[in-house]
Amino acid sequence: MDTTLTDPLVGKLLDGRYRVESRIARGGMATVYVALDIRLDRTVAVKVMHRSLAEDPAFVRRFIGEAKSVASLSHPNVVHVFDQGTDGDNVYLSMEYVPGRTLRDVLRARGRLPAREALEVMIPVLAALGAAHQAGLVHRDVKPENVLLSDDGRIKVVDFGLARAIEATNQTRTGVMIGTIGYMSPEQVTSGAADVRSDVYSAGIMLFELLTGRQPYEGDTPMSVAYRHVHDTVPVPSALLPETSPLLDTLVAQATARDPADRPADATAMLVAAVEAHRALPRESGPVPSVPVGPPRGQDSAPPPANQTLIQPRVDLLTSPVTDHAAPAARKPERFRPNWFVIALAVVMVAAVGVTGWLFSQSTTITVPKLVGKNVTIAEGEARQAGFAVEIGKAENSEDVPKGNVIRTDPEAGTEVEGKSKLLIIASAGPKRIPVPNVVGLDENSARTKLAEVGLVVGGVKKQSSETVPRGQVMKTSPAVGNQVKEGSKVALVMSAGLVMPDVKGMPRDQADAMLRGAGFTPEFVEQTDAAQPCTVIAQDPQPNAEIDKGAVVRMTLSQCSNGEWHWPWENNDQNVNEDQQIVVVPNVLFKDVRAARDELRAAGVSVKVKRGSGRATVLAQIPPGGQQVPAGTEVTLWH
Template identity: 35%
Template sequence: MSSATSTSPGISLLLDDRYRVEEPIARGGMATVHRGHDERLDRVVALKIMHPHLAMDEDFRRRFGREARSAARLAHRNVVGVFDQGEDEDRIYLAMELVEGETLRARIVDRGRLTVGESLEITAQVLEALVAAHDAGIVHRDIKPENILLDRQDTVKVADFGLARAIGTNNSSTGAALLGTVAYISPEVVTRGEADERSDLYSLGVVLFEMLTGRQPFRGEQPVHVAFQHVHEDIPAPSTLVSGVPRELDSLITWACARTVEQRPASAADLLRAVRELSATLPAAVLAVRPEEVEPSDTSDVPRLTASLDEVAADLDGGPRPFRPRGAAGAAPAQDAGGSAAEVPADDGAADGAEGSADEEHADAEEDETPRSVVMRTPRGRRGRHLPQGHRRRSRPMAFLSGLSLVAVLLCGAWGGVDWYLMTGPGADRTVPLVTGTPLGDAEAELAASDLAVHTEERFDDGVPAGHVISAEPSTGTTLKRGEEVRLVVSKGVETFPVPALEGTELEAAREEVEALGLELVEDDPEHSETVPKGVVISQSADAEALPAGGEVHVVVSQGRQPLSVPDQTGAPADSAQSTLEAAGFRVTSEKAHSASVPSGSVISQSPASGSLFRGDTVHLVTSLGPEMVKVPDVFRKPEDEARAALEKAGFSVEVVHDKGEPVFGQVYEQSAEAGGELAKGSTITIKVF
């Protein structure tokens, strides 16, 4: 495949003999994106190459493949196209459409805030992509400025389909995966781990808010704090932070970002129609407005008024106050000295100067009735009051004395009422904080700070790390009384089963043993074994001593002894023949014999000369000693018959020549081989007879 051996993609690396890797464009937590060139089709592409250390993780490989399959199903001008997916050694990659331009994040950072018209147009094009995706049954799950690309013609391209789903789960985001995009996450993902098409609309509403204001709606020191606000607070209208945003656009954003799923647009198509209609109806001057940050007013730091007795009591005993969602409007309940409830309007932003002038105007006025309600200004220790209609304001000293009087009454004569309020009444209310997905120690500390008891139970979970909270009952945001119990289900991690020792076990017996534990037996390529019988496990993978349900136990099964081809060494030198046969795995035996046709030291014959044997079997060689030498007998003057018999007995062939005509005496007068000399057995000796 690739000729390169480096595990880190480099310039000029060729993937699958097709894709030339060029300079890097971007780097993320899972992959690096390079500019690339498709050598086969001669076109520029973007190559997303998974980090080598993640390529070994099967979960990441599945996520990478899911992105390819998801995006490949979307042939749309507003979706980044995926051309190909492949593997080259330890590199897993996607070949995608290269978008020349910038991300929406880069544009927001560069410009601070976008115009109303530009924000609406980008939103509309993202919605075009989401309509196509949702029609195809795909939920993006990770809409954010980094995944929205803008080419040089300002055409929007939505990227990274399929990457927002949590590792090890099918439709949820939990733990660290949730916190990665917490600024744009919908409440239902935080509380239930569930996402559908309307979750994408919530995230897009947050992106639109950020385009207009230059900031995200919720901020916090920790991701969990931001997630908590998504669950418990409404997205503020952008016009409260910047000027120039029309009320209709405020309404559209709060509609898309409704905390309750059912209150959002029913589909991306519905929201797209609303965006297009708003773009068409807003005046051109409004569309061209780039929102500006609102200057803080002179009364912006005026402390809020509160009439809740739990805060008064908290001032007294230094105890914590129950959680109250920020920005709650309307009346706050109050308790008068006599125990009756009164309604006190929320602080309308009146400045201290206004309050002071009112006090001075009525400094000498008499007050005949005891006020029915007292309002305490809690920040910085300042206190104020609110009287029913028809009552005249007292001076600031009188207000202070009135407050002290109420405190004295509470301490001396009505402490039982305060005790009821703090232990049983509204002052004992506690809101269950967001603890799902957090380590158990952090969850216990958070609940203890809220004066709530904790009961824990453990459960195996494939998606939540061991020691982290899977769920809380009652759920996040539920109101409980002080001291009531929150039941936490804590993850024991992935349930694993011990991997049995299978070496030496028959295959079918090994399969039954593995499947009885909920695991899966996988046969790797079989091997021959000289010691393990056919059908018996030779070895097994040693990656883990325990595996989760469905985990794969890889085994190598014996094919028995391996048959080996016997090389024919007939005619070869004896030493060479023996070495060749031994190297092939055979044992060699040999003997020597004379041969008139095979040179001395060469193999006359081999048994077996061909076919196959098993390793360690014996091959027998017969090695030549050369021809056998025989002493030539003296047959001079012997009768022809006697001479022939003597020579043949010695092992020679005899040829008789009558060169004198018909023999008279019948005796040998000449022999071709000298008597007493040695000649190869089987040689021909000629005798002449007269």
């Protein structure tokens, strides 16, 4: 029965964007599907977490954070994370779809790999881990199942950060260890702690398995294997394969040291050692017998049985089958009887062939291989193997070629040159990014000049009031100072407008004086006679909303304050108030939130007019004042 047909997600549109087409894998934590991103019209892999994880809020929070971190990691040997989201009970990742097989599939089909092939797998894996380590990410579950070999020969590492997200779930609170026990470092077993050197340990175990065809520790239970990781020293590959190069023994031993301090500092350090070992290994090596499954020699085990299965080196990892070769039957040597004529003739022929070969070798040409777009370490190895003297030039910035991949070669691909010619390889340094310079405190012209000096332009100027930054100076930028942006990007400036002059017209003198002094102004008052309401501001200079500096003098004209009495329009003797009109008491809303004050006044039966004072969110003045009896519908003015 086809399980794909019974899967409820197959054929569904996930999150309104991903049309799930088929299921390709199911693991202990998630199920992976092939889906079509209908928005971008591309095929993606969608990893949907199991329901038990999706129902845990701690996992979902950690999962989202880790997904964002991994999505920022751009490396040719890392499976790219495009998107993360939830759709009902489904928590998912949208990732790059890599058609091919896992390294585990290859190991099952072929058994162990020859030394050079094993390193050619490990080098891109270590490059991916090294990029993650430099970005502050730890994989925590390095194993062959998480290494993908695409149909076109690329090697990709998947599932960065997922183990860390799982640690936040309830499942880990009962003592369950996160990771795969066969590859788990001693510190992960004992304390659950993992750093970049834990990934190095797991990579060392994986290299051991690639070289020998088996993991170093086997046991009846996971805990017995975990015990050996903590208390035993990982054997070197030559304990199983005596012909193993000492370089590989050293590389495995250093990577799998029980004390993290004795391992390479991170995957990049191990990558350097792996590349050096690859360079030092012979270019070609004969077929080597596979390793029988069982404990290493010297551990109470019988000698391994004879095994005629051979692995041919330098073959395609995805398609090459394991072949059997039988050793020829031994023949009894015959007595040697020299034929001097034949010997002399052979000497002449060998000499002639040697001279001819030397002559032809003087004019042998080789063709520059196509290396653009490949990882620079892999490209260097291919070029040296083709017979070039390789020189790695200074990396150059590129918006199109990922960091660490080849931009160009000199001579270019397809050029025929003499053997051992020099080949210059230029790698990408990634996109050129410029940190936004610190222009805070500069005037606008100076800020424009400083931005132009580093290749950036001003993308707009906004003004904002400030009590601390002098008027005309830059308060902040968008993007913020220090952010990495493309060359030629626009940077918006936020300039200080200093203080904005409030509108105090119609405000009593004492309230206007208090509000202006509190806002940092120096008020001055001049009285004028013919005004209806005494001691009230009837004019001001500067005008409302003018930009002025802190401490500036504000001149206000007042109605005459001599009689000291207030006469509201409804209190005048010459105005008749309708006896049937409802009288209400004005609530005191000073220092209350402006919105709450407006609602309270309207509820009391008066209308409200709000005027800007210092721009704060609380009421600084009100007219008529609180406690005043007024006809219903009277307008109350608030300043904030």
